[in-house]
Amino acid sequence: MFITRFAPSPTGRLHKGHAFSALTAWSAAKAAGGRFLLRIEDIDPTRCKPEYEAGILEDLTWLELDWDGPARRQSDHLGDYAAAVESLRARGLLYRCFRTRKDILNAIGDAPHGAMEAVRPGPHPAAEEARLLADGAPFAWRLSLDRAREALGETIWTGMSFTEEGAGPDGQTGVLPVDPTAGGDVVLARKDTGVAYHLAVTHDDALQGVTHVIRGQDLFAATSVQRLIQTLMGWPAPAYRHHRLLAGPDGRRYAKRDRSVTLAELRAGGLTPQALRAELGFSRGG
Template structure:
């Protein structure tokens, strides 16, 4: 078993991050496997070196260890570019110049009433042409996956994944949902040259991740990842979508919740065992010899 924790260095880690990282590490070590750290820093406009350093300090304080060197997405841009070239050459991508406001207007609804999917606003296909674009892979523009063509290219075999968190079963995705509830996702954004969805499946494969441990808020995005894995010939790991840590009002914690930052608890004199208690995680039992 190989699990990973993959934070973005855009703010402090909070209790929700602690729970996810500890759970992923616990699962791997209980099975005699490995826990890996990955820094998802493709958003260079928001990523900061000081948060990168803080992440490692917080995780080490929690007692977590991982193999070095740490994989950083900012060092893998050529890998993402190669995957985009593959999809472009197969006629599965098209450039998109729409802004968020353009998409909202095309959907004909106020912003609070527009349909959302696991990639945000469900794109109405404004920039999609009847035939795939030709020529070299363009630079400096957003690239979207033509979902109908992608489903055809994926073949007739069902797109499935094993889930051990929300349910212990094989999950079969619904082909109709890809078009109606997900839409033509962005696989490269103008300011990033990639996207979370593309980079995460490539990185999981590169690190040999067998079990993806992450919050249940990303459950619906797994259908996107399974499709990209099929298109790019990548293995599909087992997924474990865990419960979310919420505040006293039932709201999911965010990076702006500094009062629940791991560093704050450390400064107040709490220890790693107290963090485990706060997120309701038992002490790890070592694997049997």
């Protein structure tokens, strides 16, 4: 069965770009006679707020979208992610990283061979790690690319791929190779919540049986990291369908950080869901 999802983070109100992405996924599920799931990705405790989650539900209902089953709220399942982190740690694939964001940025600036080496900081020396642990310093868990490569072996490491049914930013489509080093030694467990985006999203896609990940081209680069995690965990590989990004009248793509006009503001101004659907190229039937 065709199963896809819309997975917004409640860090602000939805805008037209979100509406386009939700309608694209919803319409694909309806056309395939499949299921459309809603997931609330709220693992960032400093930016995610209940009022924004309520706004997401309000906006999607206004758009006349329906979803199968209750929405999955990631913050309700931190124990599930902790178990996944522990399974990777027990296999020796993770290391503790006590460095701050500022430390990493400084390392990037000082790196003689470019930024990519700087996002592979490696474990702390044993004595330093012991001291930091004794001091109760917070740490994240990073994936060691070196250990992951050893665990998978060269054949799997160099042979990973994914199926792109849409198109990447440069028109990439079809069966595409994975670059397992693309994300460096990516953080899989944050210091505050014990999980990071890439692990949570791949965990949930596997758990919920997602067969098609439909999302914007801004997340195309994340696919290699996520395919590496799926391979390490033995999780199935969904097909990917990246879609174009909507831009406003000024030519800039819609984004929360740019304070793009929200669906709530458009609704207050008299816009109907039917008019927005038509503007975005969707009819009520999909």
